Amino acid sequence: MDSLLPLREAVAKLNRPFQIGTCVRPALLRDEADYAATVAAQFNTVTPGNEMKFCRTQPTQGQYDFRDADMLMDWAPAHNLAVRGHTLCWHECVPDWLNVLECSRADALAMLQRHIGALAGRYRGHITIWDVVNEAIEEDGTRRANSPWQRLIGDDYLDTAFHLTHATDPTARLYYNDFDADGMGGKADQVYELVAGLVKRGVPIHGVGLQMHIALDKRPTQAELAANMARLTALGLDVQITEMDVRVRHMPGTWEERFAQQAVVYREALEVCLDQPRCVGFLSWGFTDKHSWLTKRFGDDEAGLFLDATYAPKPAFHAMHAALAQAAPAV
């Protein structure tokens, strides 16, 4: 690792603003030296994996806990890293009290205003991008009924959330972020319709996050990803790949063969992003197989990231470097 050019230095050679990043766990930044050193060396942007979510910041109604988020907001700039805020409105990580709350629409709107004011206000001017709304729709385009904001406010909670965030932190770029909407067709079409509507209504949305939680056998082609990015940017929006990981454990072949295919998938996605002038960032959901949500969800030996459990580079890491080198202007 030591002899390899860090990803952030390869990105600096692109001569364009570009976020290369990962989600992080502040507790590991504090407790595990290899983890913290790798984040600081490799990336220019971090996303808090959980620490800005509602269930973590307001576990009891009216009582806020910003300790972990504050720690990241101190650590990141001290290591020259930008922070991507994640996430203001989501149907997961909702505190129990909010899941059972019954209140009027007016009271729910006031609560949304307090929530956004508390978080986006606390970090005003220090967050580059907010995932204002995360995963608001189902596969068929219907709204997620289990979102408290959907339940208590209705469809227009999205418009309101973007307006409130913009009023609170006018310099942050505001994103809609979703999964399984990376290529064309299906949910991607629904996300396109949703954000096109926001743009048409003059809602302050600036970008769309394509999460890219994918697998070797469940992923968009380069052409599909490029086409989706092209139609979203044609609306005047930026795009980012925001949470990439590539599952391999269920596939046939040796680990070596699977990691070789995984490398191609990472390289192709980064190539498409770098080829699109308004794709302004490429972030993964973790970076080492030692600490990945995938192992908890899909099995201990799932290995969807680009450093192994000892922080050694996998083929995917070298493939990302290849894509960055290819995109860098000749000197």
Ligand code: G3I
């Ligand atoms: O911190 C507690 C720990 O004290 C406890 O012992 C343990 C018992 O299970 O749980 C720990 O909290 C878990 C937390 O992750 C930290 O590991 C929560 O139960 C678990 O629900 C939480 O899951 C997170 C999930 O979002 C829900 O918030 C994952 O880490 C996180 O990777 C995942 O991230 C989402 C993005 O925000 C949105 N896109 C999809 C992505 C993957 O699902």
